[in-house]
Amino acid sequence: MKHKIIDPHIHLFDLVKGQYQWLQTNNPPFWPDKHIIQKNFTEQDLQLNDNFNLGGIVHIEAGFDNKSPIEEINFLRSTISNIPFKAVSFLDMTLSNETFKLQLSKLQLQSNNQLIGIRHIMEGTDNDLLFHENILTNLTLLAELNLIFEAQFEIHNLNASKQLAKYTKSLPSLNILINHCGFPTANKYQQWQQAIDILSPFHNIHIKCSGWEMHNRQYKQLWLKQIINHLLSQFGENRIILASNFPLCLFSKSYADLWQSYYDLNLPNNIWQAISFDNAKDIYQLEAKPSITV
Template structure:
């Protein structure tokens, strides 16, 4: 079965900056040194039964001042079909000029400006909102990385979507859902996350990518993954959910091939247990592993 991985990173340390990967800079993970190296397409190996048909490269801090340089490097070195979500400073009045440069690169489909703890302040900024509207005007999506447990940020993103209804927003890393394997008072926390996902789910231009499990708990479980996946499917439906790797960070916990085998097994389990269905028809698997990513990222 073909898959498209909608969230991964490749590194070229000799030409790129990657300040976040340097040991003296945050994040100060004890295992960060394992990914402080060149990472290229050849490492994206899958086990038999799965074929990587394409991927979406998410900005990795190659050059924050000139983010088009990362897209140029990818175009020179990648042979698989790929799309790019570029970095961009949406707080800058000069972002339209940066975007004009980015739009000359054919792989561009979207932009990410990491929100995280600053989500409410950033999404409330008039300059930030103006630049989001510019993305929508050019048919580009916004990769939103923040915690869906942040109710204030969720509310202000809903206001942005009301004001810019054509903006496509793709939530990164499942909106950092509370994982039962390492969350105190998990049920209460998970209910808040689900409630806020439901608020965003009212907007048809919102989708979600499930990845980054290792960022919350290096020892995350398959039960964590299944709980989050089923909640996303219930709230957003089967055409707005994508499964992704976050490679090479996923290797903090398991190999690239093993992660995709786990996803496949979880989806097979869901399909087998559908009512009045004796054999899995692979429809859901095809959507979450390939078709949804192809659609949302304009392959």
Template sequence: MKIIDPHLHFFDLDEGNYEWLKHNPPAWPHLDLIQQNHLPAALQNIALFKVAACVHVEAGFDNNHPLRELEWLANIVPPLPYKAVAYAQIDSPHEQFRNALHKLQHPSLVAIRDITEGDDAQRLQCEHTRQNLCYLAEQNIHFEAQFEVHNTVISRHMYDIYREQPAATLVINHAGFMTEGRDWQESIKLLSQIKNCVIKFSGHELLDAPIAPQHQLSALLTYFGSERIMLASNHPVCLIKHDYETQWQHYYELVQQVDSKVWHQLSFENAKRVYKLAV
């Protein structure tokens, strides 16, 4: 079965800085499995799925000079078709942001991510952030938002920004960390009303109390429909729970339980469209 993985990370610990992983690592289970080199060749050794294309999401290769990561990817990913999500500080002063984006010009660039989880979510309310998101839309580059959707203030703020930009695309990473015992329903319903808001079904291994995956997928299908959800591995972080093939086998079995007709859309077509992949 051909798949497109729209959220994974390649590492080369000798080539890149990876300050967050080498020198200040998170307290993840099985961290030793993640603190290794992870390169495209490993994705070709799985039996049940063929990775037809992928989207590499910035992994802190060099956040002071993020173009280095794009140049490194261009040397290691082809001939596998791919696109890249690069790092830029979304709340930086607007002129600084424009200059940073200009330095990131690269054929693979399709989006920007700046992680705004927890207290960092307040950076999305900065005046510069609104300007910078508008500028991204003008450049036909979308923003990969990574925050907890149960933060209703931030979810409403993002909705207000994108309501004014109906042509702009917003991608929510890791299903907005929908967590058991948190009030995420209101925000998911609100964000789904943004015409070009797409959500990735991924990152469950990062949560202490994830919602049962079949309930989560059913809720997302209810609000976003089958055309705005993308299954994604978050490799190699998924190794906290599953190896790469097991992760995709889990997704396949889950979709068969919930709605088998949407598998190809969720595992291939939506990512191909959103990331403009020539596959």
């Protein structure tokens, strides 16, 4: 029996066609193992073991060309041929509403229905961007267009989490995906739990379980289990989504091994079905086949 999964957080690279400033050796982040991902990646690199079939993917912007984000979608359309996919693009969420609306309209028109959401990373000192005066108006437009806001920041910053909760409360039709579990770390675990308490009551907030390698290349299966179990207890199985963060997951383990580690959590079948396939299919509006084949 093979389980059909959807991976809603992957990145593909073409280092000749794209810019990827963050991937350059002389630019931050200065990871000593950055060379592992300084290469081209295509859909053919998404290799699973015999337990799984990949039924769909969501490509998250990777800095292909932030001044013209449609170029990344054009690249994806030219290179992805075998797997249903949607795209989350970069757009500056602090732009004036008029400029944001113009750029988003152009992007949506040219994307041939592949565009499903917007991500503007607000990690570290950039979490101040969450408080920008233009954010609420631009989030309102995303909600009106049924586009997702991918929120990527350290949620243990409780002021930032409370600000996101304010937006969420005022925009109940806006779908928000918190990336990488909100970056839990062992030394900020209590604050992370407090943030989960703040954010979990809002039913339009979903959370993606991925990015484990970002703060600890040697993370253990027990840590993965601890975080996912806590999220299940607070968010419920209908608002949690498993993902890979490929190719950055390669800092810790292979793509196949990561998905096998999820399966090895031995979750009940209904929960596995929800968080490995159904939830991603619904929120990202992916057309895919039934989740389990024999």
